[in-house]
Amino acid sequence: MTQAKQRLLYETDYLQWIETTVDDLRQGHYDRIDWDNLIDEIEDMARSQRRSLKSNLIVVLLHLLKWQYQPEKRSSSWESSLLEHRYRLRDDLQDSPSLKPYFETILAESYIRATKQAKAETGLPIDTFPTECLYDVTSILDDDFLPD
Structure with missing residues (x-):
C-alpha cells in the first residue's frame, strides 16, 4: 500500500x-x-501517559485531602479509590521510569487542582487546605499511608 x-x-x-x-x-x-501520522501517534502516546499519571495523581491527592479534612466522612470507597489510583501511579512509573521527574514536576500543580476539587466536593472553604502539598512522593505512593 x-x-x-x-x-x-x-x-x-x-x-x-x-x-x-x-x-x-x-x-x-x-x-x-505514513510517517507523519505515525510520528503524531507516538507523540500522542507520550502525552497520554503523562495525562494518565497526572489524572491519577490528582485523584490520590483529592482523596488524601478528603480523608484528612473530613474524618467523619471517611469511607471504604475513598480507601478503595486511593488503592486503585496508587496502583495506577506505580504501574505508570514502573512501565515508564522516565515519568518520575515529570511526577515530581507536576506535584505542586496537581495539588492545587486537587484542593480546588476538594473544596467543590466537600463544601469546605479553600483555606481549609494548606497551600503547599503536605504529602511527599513516598507517602503518595504508599498504600498504607492515610493522613490523620
Whole structure:
C-alpha cells in the first residue's frame, strides 16, 4: 500500500491503518509507512501517559485531602479509590521510569487542582487546605499511608 493510501486509511479506518503500518514495519516496507501520522501517534502516546499519571495523581491527592479534612466522612470507597489510583501511579512509573521527574514536576500543580476539587466536593472553604502539598512522593505512593 502506498503512503497516500495509508494516509487515507488513517482517516477512514484507524484500526486497519495500525495493523497495516505494523505489518509494513515488520516486513521492512519503510517506503509505505505514513510517517507523519505515525510520528503524531507516538507523540500522542507520550502525552497520554503523562495525562494518565497526572489524572491519577490528582485523584490520590483529592482523596488524601478528603480523608484528612473530613474524618467523619471517611469511607471504604475513598480507601478503595486511593488503592486503585496508587496502583495506577506505580504501574505508570514502573512501565515508564522516565515519568518520575515529570511526577515530581507536576506535584505542586496537581495539588492545587486537587484542593480546588476538594473544596467543590466537600463544601469546605479553600483555606481549609494548606497551600503547599503536605504529602511527599513516598507517602503518595504508599498504600498504607492515610493522613490523620
